[in-house]
Amino acid sequence: MNADTAPRGRLTGKAIVVTGAGRGLGAAYARLAAAEGASVIVNDVDGGAAASIGAEIGAICDDSDIATWEGAGRLIETCRSAYGRIDGLVNNAGIFHLAHPREQDPAEFRRMIEVNLLGTAYCGLHAIRAMLDQPGGGSVVNVTSGSQAGSAAMGAYGASKGGVASLTYCWAADLAGTAVRVNAVSPNAHTRMADTFERYLGERARGQNVGKPPATNAPAVVYLLSDAAAGIHGQVVRVDGDELSLMTHPGVAMPAVRMPAWTVAAVAAAFDDELARRQQPLGVHRGIDMNGVDMNGAAGA
Ligand SMILES: NC(=O)c1ccc[n+]([C@@H]2O[C@H](COP(=O)([O-])OP(=O)(O)OC[C@H]3O[C@@H](n4cnc5c(N)ncnc54)[C@H](O)[C@@H]3O)[C@@H](O)[C@H]2O)c1
Numbered sequence: 001m002n003a004d005t006a007p008r009g010r011l012t013g014k015a016i017v018v019t020g021a022g023r024g025l026g027a028a029y030a031r032l033a034a035a036e037g038a039s040v041i042v043n044d045v046d047g048g049a050a051a052s053i054g055a056e057i058g059a060i061c062d063d064s065d066i067a068t069w070e071g072a073g074r075l076i077e078t079c080r081s082a083y084g085r086i087d088g089l090v091n092n093a094g095i096f097h098l099a100h101p102r103e104q105d106p107a108e109f110r111r112m113i114e115v116n117l118l119g120t121a122y123c124g125l126h127a128i129r130a131m132l133d134q135p136g137g138g139s140v141v142n143v144t145s146g147s148q149a150g151s152a153a154m155g156a157y158g159a160s161k162g163g164v165a166s167l168t169y170c171w172a173a174d175l176a177g178t179a180v181r182v183n184a185v186s187p188n189a190h191t192r193m194a195d196t197f198e199r200y201l202g203e204r205a206r207g208q209n210v211g212k213p214p215a216t217n218a219p220a221v222v223y224l225l226s227d228a229a230a231g232i233h234g235q236v237v238r239v240d241g242d243e244l245s246l247m248t249h250p251g252v253a254m255p256a257v258r259m260p261a262w263t264v265a266a267v268a269a270a271f272d273d274e275l276a277r278r279q280q281p282l283g284v285h286r287g288i289d290m291n292g293v294d295m296n297g298a299a300g301a
Pocket residue numbers: 019020021022023024025026043044045046049064065066067091092093094095096115119143144145146186187188189190191192193194209
């Protein structure tokens with residue numbers, strides 16, 4: 001079959017960077033992107049892991065630490081110098097630690113923000129600037145998590161992923177009307193992160209991600225990178241096994257209670273009369289925390 005008769009993939013002709021693609025979900029995104037015709041850059045701070053996936057799918061590999069401005073810049077530049085442009089960035093690299101407030105190590109908290117939030121922001125800023133300067137724009141896919149909606153022992157991780165969701169909404173507002181699109185995915189898969197979760201929570205977490213291989217999350221990412229998603233912008237797409245959905249955006253829970261001038265007593269009365277019973281549920285699982293605790297006071301599930 002020559003180039004004219006070969007079937008075109010959904011990403012044929014596109015240069016795509018996937019961060020943290022040496023294993024787990026990132027490797028699955030890189031594999032499907034390559035199978036759909038993309039020229040892929042496989043990044044991972046674990047250079048051996050990046051090299052192994054790179055060799056498997058015929059991609060260029062890169063071992064930059066995306067948590068630094070320079071590392072993120074080097075990665076995006078590697079793509080531009082190899083392919084002359086960058087059409088897609090999957091901001092997948094991340095780290096995961098669990099800790100309740102009493103045991104939280106501040107250095108670990110800082111590192112999670114540096115990798116998960118600043119790493120995403122740094123790669124995104126370098127990529128968006130390049131995409132705005134090239135014909136055809138591009139697509140950024142960030143990676144958030146259900147923990148952003150509230151999950152026990154995930155203060156640092158959830159804050160980093162909530163930051164990624166907010167970054168997605170803000171950049172989508174910045175880039176509205178341009179050819180650069182920014183969305184996010186909230187995936188679910190049995191990877192070494194799931195193993196960390198099980199080690200921490202034991203029986204309560206056992207099997208949460210069983211039957212959810214990383215590859216089940218890849219089609220949504222490839223779709224968002226592709227031209228088929230040209231009208232999709234500022235969304236968080238959740239993949240959870242056989243479910244595909246959109247996360248709601250944070251907004252004002254209406255109706256508001258109105259008062260010409262608020263006093264502490266008036267605020268207390270507003271809560272007593274109405275707002276206390278309208279408190280918003282925590283967690284993405286209809287108010288049930290990942291570790292099985294009902295966080296909204298009703299009977300557990
Ligand atoms: N596994 C899940 O169910 C799940 C759920 C929600 C969100 N996520 C998110 O999906 C992403 C991938 O998760 P995973 O489960 O595949 O994890 P994983 O630990 O298997 O893979 C993460 C990869 O990122 C790399 N990495 C870490 N820091 C890096 C850095 N500074 N620079 C470059 N690479 C770096 C690691 O070396 C690793 O190969 C993460 O952002 C994670 O937070 C995962």
